[in-house]
Amino acid sequence: MAAVKTPRQKVANQLAIAAVIVIAIIFLAPIYWIGSTAFKPRALATTVPPTVLFQPEVTPFVKLFTRRVQLNRPVEPGAYEAAPWWEKRIYDGGERVLRVGEDVQLSGYPDRFLNSLIIAVTSTLLAVSMGTLTAYGFSRFRVAGEQDWLFFILSTRMLPPVVVAIPMFLMYRVVGMTDTHIGLIILYTAFNLSFSVWLMKGFIDEIPKEYEEAALVDGYTRMQAFFKIVLPEAATGIAATAVFCFITAWNEYAFALMMTNRRAQTAPPFIPAQVGSGLTDWTTIAAGTFLFLLPVAIFTFLLRNHLLRGMSFGAIRK
Amino acid sequence: MTDVERNRVVTTVALERLDPRSRAAARGWSDLTIRNMFIIPTIVFLIVFNIFPLLYSLGYSFTDFRASVSAPANFVGLDNYQRLLSDPNIWRNFTVTAKYVIVSVGGQMIVGFGVALLLNRSFPFKGFVTTLLLLPMMMSMAVVGLFWKLLYDPSWGIINYALGLGRFDWLSNPDMALYAVAITDIWMWSPFVMLLSLAGLSAVPKHLYEAAAIDRASNWYTFTHITLPLVSPLLLIALIFRTMEAFKSFDLPFIMSGQPTTEVVAIRLYKMAFQEWQTGLSCALAYIMLIVVIAITNIYVKYLNRVKER
Numbered sequence: 001m002a003a004v005k006t007p008r009q010k011v012a013n014q015l016a017i018a019a020v021i022v023i024a025i026i027f028l029a030p031i032y033w034i035g036s037t038a039f040k041p042r043a044l045a046t047t048v049p050p051t052v053l054f055q056p057e058v059t060p061f062v063k064l065f066t067r068r069v070q071l072n073r074p075v076e077p078g079a080y081e082a083a084p085w086w087e088k089r090i091y092d093g094g095e096r097v098l099r100v101g102e103d104v105q106l107s108g109y110p111d112r113f114l115n116s117l118i119i120a121v122t123s124t125l126l127a128v129s130m131g132t133l134t135a136y137g138f139s140r141f142r143v144a145g146e147q148d149w150l151f152f153i154l155s156t157r158m159l160p161p162v163v164v165a166i167p168m169f170l171m172y173r174v175v176g177m178t179d180t181h182i183g184l185i186i187l188y189t190a191f192n193l194s195f196s197v198w199l200m201k202g203f204i205d206e207i208p209k210e211y212e213e214a215a216l217v218d219g220y221t222r223m224q225a226f227f228k229i230v231l232p233e234a235a236t237g238i239a240a241t242a243v244f245c246f247i248t249a250w251n252e253y254a255f256a257l258m259m260t261n262r263r264a265q266t267a268p269p270f271i272p273a274q275v276g277s278g279l280t281d282w283t284t285i286a287a288g289t290f291l292f293l294l295p296v297a298i299f300t301f302l303l304r305n306h307l308l309r310g311m312s313f314g315a316i317r318k
Numbered sequence: 319m320t321d322v323e324r325n326r327v328v329t330t331v332a333l334e335r336l337d338p339r340s341r342a343a344a345r346g347w348s349d350l351t352i353r354n355m356f357i358i359p360t361i362v363f364l365i366v367f368n369i370f371p372l373l374y375s376l377g378y379s380f381t382d383f384r385a386s387v388s389a390p391a392n393f394v395g396l397d398n399y400q401r402l403l404s405d406p407n408i409w410r411n412f413t414v415t416a417k418y419v420i421v422s423v424g425g426q427m428i429v430g431f432g433v434a435l436l437l438n439r440s441f442p443f444k445g446f447v448t449t450l451l452l453l454p455m456m457m458s459m460a461v462v463g464l465f466w467k468l469l470y471d472p473s474w475g476i477i478n479y480a481l482g483l484g485r486f487d488w489l490s491n492p493d494m495a496l497y498a499v500a501i502t503d504i505w506m507w508s509p510f511v512m513l514l515s516l517a518g519l520s521a522v523p524k525h526l527y528e529a530a531a532i533d534r535a536s537n538w539y540t541f542t543h544i545t546l547p548l549v550s551p552l553l554l555i556a557l558i559f560r561t562m563e564a565f566k567s568f569d570l571p572f573i574m575s576g577q578p579t580t581e582v583v584a585i586r587l588y589k590m591a592f593q594e595w596q597t598g599l600s601c602a603l604a605y606i607m608l609i610v611v612i613a614i615t616n617i618y619v620k621y622l623n624r625v626k627e628r
Contacts (some may be wrong), residue, residue: 137356160566163604167371190367221346251458
């Protein structure tokens, strides 16, 4: 719209943009603070006034991945010289990296990160593949009581996690599935399935039926038409749905807290558990948080054109 | 193409094949088979892992079962429900939840819609800035809550420093904790309201504003008579959805504060089930919570369908 603007409107416009800049800075300050604390020397993490400019270092990440103990006597110069650069930083901080023989002892973080990855990826694959098939079924075939079934599917998503977790915990205990990967994968798949059906139904509804009908006339079977025509057309939608499911599973806290304690624990319950009662090393926690939030931040940018759709379960399309 | 026409085409193609018995095999599975194969696994999965557990816990809600001891469950009828509904502490949990919902959802609606109004114009890097503002809602509530504890720290937190509040106590102050958690929730979820508001605002036909300008309508009149009515369906969706989510909140208050003044229903339920092991009683509380959630969900879906039809 090439509207002719009065000077007053121009000023109002500029004021609004200035306000947007200020709000954006306030909104992003906490995220910046997480990122910057992850690269701070420990002594600068909790200063008054807060330290904004500093020489960044990766020591918090070294600490995040290793198990350490306090040095009770000064390190021998020979050992210090022989140590790799990252271990020197640990010595500098008055700590020693624990080793078993030559191997560095890893902290609990890498395992939890890997658990998060395994559980989020597997449950996403399951939820998206089942969801796509179901969405196609509802989109293309007549189903008695279609609206009721779709509502039923959506309503399972709205259940409070704690409410579902109590009976699931009791049932898992009977079959020995507490604190297992498969246990969390099932819960996350169930949680994401409804979302995946609703979102995929929106995407498949947008693919003209005529494409498949033409294929059927050409002698394709219904399955061939689905795999060779519908799926490629729906690829973008499938990718967007998958990223949404992944983020939900990746971020989930309540189920993970109640269903796991060690073997299958994911990062969200693990990271807060690191805040002890004594002096908390916020740089290490920030490093763990930073690594954990990074994939989601990247995905948000990849998803930006689908965010509205995803957040409204596919109901609102631009 | 209508269904009748399509069936005719399919039949014609099928009739070209010579052997009628190989017809089905040649054409693959029937549509009915495919439909059932595609839909039934999902329905069964959801029934087994969502509905069945709920029925299981409905049974337990009428017993004095404790998962921590091996004693068998005794049927106690409606005692659990009666006990919960007459317990002033449970009512306090619901009051805390209501207060939390009102403060945080109210804040999100105001901030989210306000920012959307500001963003609803063209400026350089608009898409980039909007996406940056959406980041908080994509993050893990537990991890965000943990980090806000550092921001709120009375001695060295940047919030006190930025606002010049000295050593003001946020999270360990019983009167303030709920608001502190709500502020974090507002920070996280205002972007959601903003996203829906922006969609609503961008759908307002520009010619309405031009007509209003020609009629020399005041900005306020334009806002209340054009903008608000056209955006309100999406605002309503945002409001109901956020209300439902805020009612269920667990992560943020649980991570951020251990105060009784922030003990929302979900936290009480968690403690009852997994710390006090009053399994039967907690199943009853879960059902009371569930009824409220189902009621809000119904309203939500009704409005979602209404918006979809537009």
